[in-house]
Amino acid sequence: MTQTIETPVVHDQARLSQEAKRVTYIGAWLDALLSIIKVTIGFMVGSAALIADGIHSLSDLVTDGFVLAAIHYGRQEPDKDHHYGHGRIETLTTLLLGSVLIFVAGAIAWSSLDRLFSGTDVNAPGALAIVITVIALFSKEWIFRYTMRVAKRVKSKLLEANAWHSRSDALSTAVVLVALVGAQFGLGWLDAVAAIIVGLLVGKVGLDLLWESARELVDTALPVDAQNQMHDVACSVPGVDSVHDLRTRQSAGWVMVDLHVVVGPKITVSEAHEIGNEVSRRLRHEFPALTDVIFHVDPEDDAGAGDPSRLPGLPLRPEVEAALDARWYKHPVWRTLNELQLHYLDDKVSVSLIIDDAVQQPPQCLASQLKALASDIEWLGHVEVLFITRAASSSMR
Numbered sequence: 001m002t003q004t005i006e007t008p009v010v011h012d013q014a015r016l017s018q019e020a021k022r023v024t025y026i027g028a029w030l031d032a033l034l035s036i037i038k039v040t041i042g043f044m045v046g047s048a049a050l051i052a053d054g055i056h057s058l059s060d061l062v063t064d065g066f067v068l069a070a071i072h073y074g075r076q077e078p079d080k081d082h083h084y085g086h087g088r089i090e091t092l093t094t095l096l097l098g099s100v101l102i103f104v105a106g107a108i109a110w111s112s113l114d115r116l117f118s119g120t121d122v123n124a125p126g127a128l129a130i131v132i133t134v135i136a137l138f139s140k141e142w143i144f145r146y147t148m149r150v151a152k153r154v155k156s157k158l159l160e161a162n163a164w165h166s167r168s169d170a171l172s173t174a175v176v177l178v179a180l181v182g183a184q185f186g187l188g189w190l191d192a193v194a195a196i197i198v199g200l201l202v203g204k205v206g207l208d209l210l211w212e213s214a215r216e217l218v219d220t221a222l223p224v225d226a227q228n229q230m231h232d233v234a235c236s237v238p239g240v241d242s243v244h245d246l247r248t249r250q251s252a253g254w255v256m257v258d259l260h261v262v263v264g265p266k267i268t269v270s271e272a273h274e275i276g277n278e279v280s281r282r283l284r285h286e287f288p289a290l291t292d293v294i295f296h297v298d299p300e301d302d303a304g305a306g307d308p309s310r311l312p313g314l315p316l317r318p319e320v321e322a323a324l325d326a327r328w329y330k331h332p333v334w335r336t337l338n339e340l341q342l343h344y345l346d347d348k349v350s351v352s353l354i355i356d357d358a359v360q361q362p363p364q365c366l367a368s369q370l371k372a373l374a375s376d377i378e379w380l381g382h383v384e385v386l387f388i389t390r391a392a393s394s395s396m397r
Contacts, residue, residue, distance in 0.1 A: 137173045
């Protein structure tokens with residue numbers, strides 16, 4: 001028995017999406033302003049590092065656009081074509097963002113190396129360029145902290161990646177500031193070196209984003225510690241004998257898990273189902289990032305047995321009843337049968353026959369007789385006869 005439990009989102013998704021969009025819009029306006037100012041001042045004073053930093057800010061503006069699109073489409077509810085939602089849109093956008101950063105990094109590093117080896121003179125940038133760079137540094141650090149707070153609140157890996165993109169811009173601006181100060185005192189070569197360092201920083205962020213998004217796209221599991229915690233939570237539920245085949249994957253900051261829950265072999269279907277529901281409730285409570293919990297109830301531990309759909313199956317009730325009727329139709333137990341319970345255990349079909357107590361023989365004797373009459377059935381396991389009083393039988397009817 002397999003059941004899927006969807007975790008209701010605790011917070012209002014519309015409100016969280018609006019909050020994510022707002023911080024991204026603020027960052028986009030800031031990036032646009034800084035990009036224009038840095039590039040303009042960079043050309044005015046002849047600073048390759050400041051121009052490179054301005055291009056970095058421009059790349060931030062481009063990725064802000066990607067982020068806004070991904071937030072809009074990636075946070076939509078599941079539909080008939082996307083049963084698990086649209087979270088992969090955020091993952092794909094993060095992948096694209098990382099690729100753009102690597103391209104930008106390569107361009108910055110190449111042009112800066114050419115400038116360094118050509119020995120191009122760099123003039124003193126002046127106080128205006130240094131002041132603008134200081135303002136840009138504090139602005140990017142502020143937007144990093146603001147975006148990161150929102151990313152944690154809305155649980156968005158994409159927004160978190162964009163925050164780190166802003167932090168990389170702040171770091172590169174700090175390097176540029178050092179270069180400008182050095183150029184002001186005659187160390188012009190520092191400008192090209194700073195631009196190369198900026199390129200390396202941008203490339204490092206891009207590679208990190210590519211790695212994380214690629215891991216998510218190939219359904220990389222949660223860390224082992226988190227999986228062990230989930231296993232322990234599931235095993236703590238009363239009625240759970242053991243848990244196996246626990247698997248996890250992630251999508252845009254959310255987590256999905258499926259697991260097999262082993263319960264008593266002869267409990268009712270409804271009790272087993274409720275035990276599974278309780279497992280999902282406790283997992284959801286302990287791990288708020290869970291969006292889907294799929295549990296499969298097992299009557300015995302079949303860990304490592306392989307996919308049952310690829311193995312020979314046992315006969316279902318119609319075939320079982322036909323086979324038993326062909327051998328037991330003359331026996332009084334079969335003629336007074338109230339209920340036949342089937343238990344698929346140990347690769348056999350065990351049967352429990354519930355009859356009226358009118359048959360005047362011990363139940364063990366009756367079970368032995370029935371077992372002997374059906375000794376040719378290879379799949380037949382344990383045979384059990386249970387008496388039910390006539391009063392109870394009437395009540396059942």
